[in-house]
Amino acid sequence: MTDKVIEVSNLEKKFDKTIALKKVDFSVERGEVVGLLGANGAGKSTLLQILSTLIIPSSGEAKVLGKNVQSDPLYVKKHIGLLFGNDTGLYHRLTAYENISYFAEFFGVPQSIYDQRIKDWAERLQLTPHLHKPAGALSKGNHQKTAIIRTLIHDPDIIFFDEPTTGLDISASLSFQDLLKDLKAEGKTIIFSTHIMEEVEALCSQVIILQSGIVSFQGTLTKLYETMQTNNLTEVMRKVIGG
Amino acid sequence: MKAIWLIFKKEILEQFRDRKTIFNALLLPVLMWVGIAFATDRFAGDSSNFSQSDTSLDYKVAVTSAWSKTDQDQFTKMSGIKTYIAKDPAKEVKEGKSNVYIDLDKNTKQMKLYVSDKEPNPVLITQIENYVYKLNQSKLSPKESKNQFKLITSKTQGKENTFLKIYQGFAMFNIIIAMTPLIAGSAIATDAIAGERERGTIRSILSLPFSATTIWSGKWLAVCFYSALSVIISFSIYSGIQPLLKNPTLNISWLKALPIHFHIGLVILLLLYIGMCAALLLFVSTFAKSYKEAQGYYTPVLLVPGGITFYIGFGMQGQETLSHTFFFIPFSNIQSVVYEGAAQSLTFSHLLLAIGSSFVFIVLMIWISASLFKQPKRMLAN
Known part of the structure; x- marks a missing residue:
């Protein structure tokens, strides 16, 4: 029996005269890691913002954990983690630790638990020496690491990452990939958008390709390679995007 | 919460x-x-300095009906203060329409000045005192002290400046x-x-x-x-x-x-x-x-x-x-x-x-x- 945690049907989003998403349909099962691929402006961020209840769809329906994102946003927000790579949303006057613990308290995580989680993940992402520095004084990479820990601090069931490795160096990117593998092993459902094809090949069980707001492909990587008659994802994307 | x-x-x-x-x-x-x-x-x-030095001619003082038109004109000319005859001058002060009122007894040569007990105006009082002094020094008044005007000042109920x-x-x-x-x-x-x-x-x-x-x-x-x-x-x-x-x-x-x-x-x-x-x-x-x-x-x-x-x-x-x-x-x-x-x-x-x-x-x-x-x-x- 399948356990669909994300169900999207006929989803449309218009910004004035611009159509950002058009009749989007897909579903994601529990424990899947889904790569959301597409050119800039294809609608990836819009889709993630609708799924995380930040913006309202123009029509259609999106369900997360069986709850409609429009009618039950608080339930959805409670069970998801959200990270936008280009805009970490950290408070510059608060330290990295305060930024994370502040969100942990919002989600009702006890201090003993969040302190341990912060310690573990900071070590893993090499953030420990910077935990008590103001976020405004951190490098872009450390900013991103802080935001990643903040996203995971309440142990969400579903995680949305929008270009999460933007600004990370190779070492931190690899640490992040290891972290995602562990989350996958724990049974977390992850949707992440990226332009780095190696990440997709290493982590994703499924991919969704968006083209001008339309889902042009959804399925496993194997299926994608068969369809596109190549074993190289970069080549696939070049064909799809037309670069 | x-x-x-x-x-x-x-x-x-x-x-x-x-x-x-x-x-x-x-x-x-x-x-x-x-x-x-x-x-x-x-x-x-x-x-406060400004208001105390304000000796505007617009300031009107209530006087009793004992004052003739000539007395009023002479007072205004010598003191710079205008007057008006009030039927009940004490009431004028009580209602705040005038800060003082002046009664005049030509027979006894007494000028009685009634000053508001709520808001006495020292500059005005000094001006009236000066007027009496000038009057006694002028040709209008005989030099003998018994014929000179005397100013008697007393308080009357006034109105507070709300x-x-x-x-x-x-x-x-x-x-x-x-x-x-x-x-x-x-x-x-x-x-x-x-x-x-x-x-x-x-x-x-x-x-x-x-x-x-x-x-x-x-x-x-x-x-x-x-x-x-x-x-x-x-x-x-x-x-x-x-x-x-x-x-x-x-x-x-x-x-x-x-x-x-x-x-x-x-x-x-x-x-x-x-x-x-x-x-x-x-x-x-x-x-x-x-x-x-x-x-x-x-x-x-x-x-x-x-x-x-x-x-x-x-x-x-x-x-x-x-x-x-x-x-x-x-x-x-x-x-x-x-x-x-x-x-x-x-x-x-x-x-x-x-x-x-x-x-x-x-x-x-x-x-x-x-x-x-x-x-x-x-x-x-x-």
Whole structure:
């Protein structure tokens, strides 16, 4: 029996005269890691913002954990983690630790638990020496690491990452990939958008390709390679995007 | 409630680390009110000199019917003061129409000067004394001392200057409480929403599992906290500096005359007023598309209570009670309460009306602002 945690049907989003998403349909099962691929402006961020209840769809329906994102946003927000790579949303006057613990308290995580989680993940992402520095004084990479820990601090069931490795160096990117593998092993459902094809090949069980707001492909990587008659994802994307 | 507390805690912590906030909410009141205290001290000194030297011909003195037209003309010519004949001159002084009245007994050569016991005017009295002296020195009067005019001065019941009394009790006290929450709260309110939008942190806040009203209320409480702190600092500084001044300008003696339940009502009203200012400022911050736009709206916002202070302070001309309408209108309500308090005519129903209208305004502002705050198009658009 399948356990669909994300169900999207006929989803449309218009910004004035611009159509950002058009009749989007897909579903994601529990424990899947889904790569959301597409050119800039294809609608990836819009889709993630609708799924995380930040913006309202123009029509259609999106369900997360069986709850409609429009009618039950608080339930959805409670069970998801959200990270936008280009805009970490950290408070510059608060330290990295305060930024994370502040969100942990919002989600009702006890201090003993969040302190341990912060310690573990900071070590893993090499953030420990910077935990008590103001976020405004951190490098872009450390900013991103802080935001990643903040996203995971309440142990969400579903995680949305929008270009999460933007600004990370190779070492931190690899640490992040290891972290995602562990989350996958724990049974977390992850949707992440990226332009780095190696990440997709290493982590994703499924991919969704968006083209001008339309889902042009959804399925496993194997299926994608068969369809596109190549074993190289970069080549696939070049064909799809037309670069 | 926990979420409101957490938002409040975060705002307090974050703002406390911002030099701009420390300056606006805590340091600016200290500098501003010390400066204003010394400036008003000098102004009060200068204006009292000005009023004492005011010997305008427009000033009219009531005289008895014993004065002939010739006597009146001669008096005006020699003293520079106009006169008018009153049927009941004592009543004229009692009603404040004239500051003194003068009776004349030509047979005994006595000029009787009756001076208001509430507001004696020493300059006027000196001028009248000078007139008698000049009269006795002139050709009109024989040089023998027995034939010379004598001036006998005594007091009569006068009228208190209600405008001055109300103005002194109303002006500075009202300005401190009306302006400080807006001045101190503006920087914090701008940063709390327009600032978060600009820095991109608003998306993190909106991704929390709490309603827009909850998040907005937490921010509102933080603005209220800093504004209240600023009012306390401002009032303490201004009242603390009064003993050092030659002409103290803060008169809160009327507060002491009020019963305890009025005091409780005034504290509630003051807290609601601070809440009202915070709600308005935060509404502006929610409405504005950028930090700069929000700052642009604050000047007209500050002019609202300033204009009301001017209107009530000068426009009411010492009228002791105000109409109910003043107590319904937000921002006018607290100032009207202070005005009637200073006039010692404040009724409990007016106080309750002001409290009620402030409460309604706050609820309305929170509702409207939270409705704007949850619009993703407004909040997330860059």
